[in-house]
Amino acid sequence: EIVLTQSPGTLSLSPGERATLSCRASQSVSSSYLAWYQQKPGQAPRLLIYDASSRATGIPDRFSGSGSGTDFTLTISRLEPEDFAVYYCQQYGSSPPYSFGQGTKLEIK
């Protein structure tokens, strides 16, 4: 079973700044099957990135994903007020369970 560890747990930044969120896997994620989600209170998670670096439909280009193997990164180039939320990574490689990270809360500084 692959365990995903996200860091930091909480990230305090201001609008306009750059955010870098990390997701580290306990073993290699096959074919870079790694997704990133954004979740706001009372809402379902929203897919941002799939296959480690592909933006989902309608996602602004300030969101980007990178990485392979065991280390993955979600970058938000210039934070907008609506970007403050909780972010989760999930691996969906060849071996279920398709585990989630514990989440990173992005809060306004």
Place this chain on the structure above:
Amino acid sequence: QVRLQESGPGLVKPSETLSLTCTVSGYSISSVYYWGWIRQPPGKGLEWIGSIHHSGRTYYNPSLKSRVTISVDTTKNQFSLKLSSVTAADTAVYYCARAVMYWGQGTLVTVSS
């Protein structure tokens, strides 16, 4: 447009079986992709429960495996979740999803007598 909608009782008694259905529209459930269930206890993170693949094979979270069954009804374009012997720890918002791309809005299930 692919849409998923969860349905089922919002309140389940301890030791009973939680049963939820996900109705899919805009896509045939018999086609490629896997269909899964995820849950989120109040104030906590996401937990993958399990999935059923287009091959018919099912995969379950090891921590829940003894209590979970996921099945598909292709005639109704639906898939279902059954979780037996529930306790208060199973109180959560339950989501159904098609792979990673499409999610339902979620439904809150409370386990209480």
